[in-house]
Amino acid sequence: MKRTLIALAAFCALSPVFAQSSAPAAASAPGAQAPASAPAATKREARTEQRIAELHASLKITPQQEEQWSKFADVMRDNGRTMADLYRQRIAQRDTMSALDDMKQYEQITQANADGTKRLVEAFEPLYTSLSPEQKKLADTSFRSEHGKPRHERAHRHSKAAGADAASTTKP
Numbered sequence: 001m002k003r004t005l006i007a008l009a010a011f012c013a014l015s016p017v018f019a020q021s022s023a024p025a026a027a028s029a030p031g032a033q034a035p036a037s038a039p040a041a042t043k044r045e046a047r048t049e050q051r052i053a054e055l056h057a058s059l060k061i062t063p064q065q066e067e068q069w070s071k072f073a074d075v076m077r078d079n080g081r082t083m084a085d086l087y088r089q090r091i092a093q094r095d096t097m098s099a100l101d102d103m104k105q106y107e108q109i110t111q112a113n114a115d116g117t118k119r120l121v122e123a124f125e126p127l128y129t130s131l132s133p134e135q136k137k138l139a140d141t142s143f144r145s146e147h148g149k150p151r152h153e154r155a156h157r158h159s160k161a162a163g164a165d166a167a168s169t170t171k172p
Contacts, residue, residue, distance in 0.1 A: 041084060041088075044080060044084050045080065048076060048077060048080040051076070052073045052076055052077075055142070056069065056073075058138060058142055059131070059135055059138055059139055059142070060134075060135055060138065061135075064130070065127065065130050065131070068123075068126050068127035068130055069127055071123045071126075071127075072120070072123040072124050072127050074123075075116075075119050075120050075123040076120065078116075078119075079116040079119070079120065082112055082116065083109070083112060083113070083116070086105075086108065086109050086112055087109070089105070090105055090109070093105070
């Protein structure tokens with residue numbers, strides 16, 4: 001089980017959609033950029049929801065496991081929103097940041113990723129404990145298959161499988 005949690009943590013660290021900050025989100029991008037980022041935010045949310053649905057189906061979550069599953073899925077959503085906000089801030093400020101500001105912002109993103117991974121592991125552990133041996137095997141295989149692959153390879157593989165809707169529904 002410890003091995004699975006470590007694998008889960010590594011997977012989450014590689015996927016910014018799963019990270020969460022303990023710090024409150026700073027001011028968002030200027031109003032002029034909000035409409036331009038809305039389609040991207042919608043796509044990110046759709047990818048997060050697609051990943052949640054894929055995991056739910058592949059793990060064969062039972063009605064008895066729904067409470068633990070919901071907590072895990074909510075952390076995934078929160079992490080995705082937090083990381084999206086942090087990256088949006090970074091993009092909005094990239095032309096005016098000093099090297100020191102850039103490093104501080106990178107530190108904030110890295111810390112948010114670590115905090116989010118911790119929260120995700122905490123939410124996943126009771127769910128994993130409730131899984132049947134068959135479901136645990138499915139979880140182990142699912143998470144293991146995503147490790148060690150660059151993010152673009154995972155997205156590319158899923159975009160091929162998803163067909164025309166791939167642009168808005170593939171996971172990161």
